[in-house]
Amino acid sequence: MKSNAWRVPVWALLLCSGLAWSQSASYPNRPVRLVVPAAPGGGADFLARIVSGKLQEQTGQSFVVENRAGASGTIAADMVTKAAADGYTVLLGQSTSIAIAPHLYQKLGYDTLRDLKPVTLVAEVPNMLVVHPGVPAKTARDLIALAKAKPGTLNFGSAGKGAPSHLAGEMFKAAAGVDLVHVPYKGAGPAVNDLLAGQIQVMFAPMVAVLPHVKAGRLRALALTSAHRSPAIQDLPTLAESGLHGFAIVSWFGLFLPADTAPAVVDRLHQEAAKALKTPEVAERFAKEGAQPVGSSPAEFTAYVQREYALFAKVIKDNNIKAD
Numbered sequence: 625m626k627s628n629a630w631r632v633p634v635w636a637l638l639l640c641s642g643l644a645w646s647q648s649a650s651y652p653n654r655p656v657r658l659v660v661p662a663a664p665g666g667g668a669d670f671l672a673r674i675v676s677g678k679l680q681e682q683t684g685q686s687f688v689v690e691n692r693a694g695a696s697g698t699i700a701a702d703m704v705t706k707a708a709a710d711g712y713t714v715l716l717g718q719s720t721s722i723a724i725a726p727h728l729y730q731k732l733g734y735d736t737l738r739d740l741k742p743v744t745l746v747a748e749v750p751n752m753l754v755v756h757p758g759v760p761a762k763t764a765r766d767l768i769a770l771a772k773a774k775p776g777t778l779n780f781g782s783a784g785k786g787a788p789s790h791l792a793g794e795m796f797k798a799a800a801g802v803d804l805v806h807v808p809y810k811g812a813g814p815a816v817n818d819l820l821a822g823q824i825q826v827m828f829a830p831m832v833a834v835l836p837h838v839k840a841g842r843l844r845a846l847a848l849t850s851a852h853r854s855p856a857i858q859d860l861p862t863l864a865e866s867g868l869h870g871f872a873i874v875s876w877f878g879l880f881l882p883a884d885t886a887p888a889v890v891d892r893l894h895q896e897a898a899k900a901l902k903t904p905e906v907a908e909r910f911a912k913e914g915a916q917p918v919g920s921s922p923a924e925f926t927a928y929v930q931r932e933y934a935l936f937a938k939v940i941k942d943n944n945i946k947a948d
Contacts (some may be wrong), residue, residue, distance in 0.1 A: 651889050655686040657713045659704050661697030661721055667832050667913055671747055671877055672716045674909050678900035687714075696786070697721030701880075702733035705740060709882035711889035716746065717880045719788060723932040727940045728786045728947040736933060742925040743879040743890055744897045747915040750850030750874045751792050751828045752835070753863065754843045759825050764847040764866035767826070771802035779805045780826040781815035786945055788875045789815070791936065792828035792849050794943045799868045819843065830875060831856065831914030850874045856914045876932070877915075878925055894922055 658676050662668035669691060676687035692700040701721045707713035722736050734740070753764060759778075761767040771778055782790035785808050797804055807824050809815040812833045819827050820842055827834070828849060835856065837843040847863045848854055851872040863871040879897055881890060898919035900906055910917050920928065939945075 651711050651892050652683055652685040654712065655688055656711070657690050658687050658716060659690050659692055659700045659713065660716045661692060661700035661718060663693040664691050667749070667830065667915075668716060668718060668877060670913055671910065671915060674906055675716075675746060675879075675897065675900055678903065678906060679896055682896050682899060696725050696728075698725050698729070698732055698734075701725075701736075701740070704880065705734040705882060707882055709884035709886075711881060711885055711893060713882070714743075714893065715740070715880040717878050719874070719876045719932060719936075720786075722878075722880070722929060724786055724788070724791070724936045724940070726933070727937045728945070737930070739883050740880040741883050741885050741890055741922070742929050743881055743922055744894050744901075745876060745878045745918040745920040745925045745928055746897070746901065747910055747917050748850065748874045748876045749913065749915045750831055750848045750854055751789055752831045752838070752845050752857075752860070752914075753796070753826070753828055753847045753849065754819070754834050754838060754845050755826050756819055756822050756824075757842070757844055758822055759844070761846065762844070764861075764863055764868070767846055768800045768802055768867075771800070771804060775803040776805060778826055779807045779824040780828065781807045781809055781819055781824040782827070783812040783815060783830075784808050784810060786940065786947055787812075788873065789828045789830065790945070791939050792873045793826075794945070795871065795873055795939055796828065796849075796863070796868070798942070799863075799871055835914055854914060854916065856911050873935075878929070890922055 658672055660669050660672045672689050676689050679687045692703055697718050698721050701715060701717060704713055704715035726732060726736050755761055761770050780793045812830055815827055816829060816833050818824050834843055838845045845860050847861055847866050849863055901917040901919035907917055
């Protein structure tokens with residue numbers, strides 16, 4: 625005879641259902657913190673303020689941007705995993721802290737796949753393969769031929785070990801079968817400055833950091849690292865189009881909540897964020913940063929995070945990359 629000891633009463637199920645509906649219907653009913661893993665004025669902060677403004681406009685509640693920079697974004701991520709799972713502390717997570725840092729650092733205060741609930745992919749930002757004008761390469765294929773003819777003589781800069789600009793370079797080396805020398809910097813800014821000065825020859829740089837220099841003729845763009853072309857520079861091919869089939873690596877930003885947040889609250893935040901990301905105003909302002917708005921569902925974003933997590937784990941392991 626089966627025991628009824630663990631059978632949940634119907635009234636309890638109805639109560640839970642009613643509470644979930646109530647949470648969704650009333651959320652948000654007070655200010656929400658949007659934690660950003662970057663200092664004011666940077667690309668992540670720019671995107672966060674655009675999204676928070678639209679969310680505030682749509683919901684009638686304040687979405688207050690709180691900047692928590694440092695440690696490759698892991699300080700902000702750790703903070704949100706330990707916040708109350710009520711929907712009032714939201715993380716603008718980035719590829720660095722969510723999919724890369726767990727494979728670089730032995731001790732983090734959080735587990736990406738266990739402690740955070742993906743809500744929606746906000747935007748993808750491709751890196752741009754750029755060279756100093758003194759490099760005799762007009763296309764990515766030219767650069768590959770040059771690197772094969774003179775192995776170990778071209779330097780590529782990055783924002784630091786394990787940064788997307790570094791991992792893109794390592795993926796390019798493996799896919800193209802070339803030998804480039806990695807020169808890590810403390811941030812994209814110093815690397816771009818040395819590229820402009822000709823101290824290094826190549827960089828897989830964040831688009832926002834180099835697009836003005838490309839348009840001014842101070843740097844030459846050869847290709848994008850994303851799977852698709854960017855509206856910000858439509859005539860520039862991707863590396864996949866340039867012969868490196870399947871090549872795709874981008875920096876990305878997405879909204880996350882603490883893992884135990886009620887599904888109704890997750891869904892409400894997703895609905896509002898997706899609505900905001902579909903507006904022409906957001907698309908236009910994102911384009912100025914080279915960012916492409918997305919607005920995927922929680923399930924789609926969860927699968928996306930898992931793929932990116934696995935991709936960067938492989939790149940870091942295959943190239944024996946260690947954090948500074």
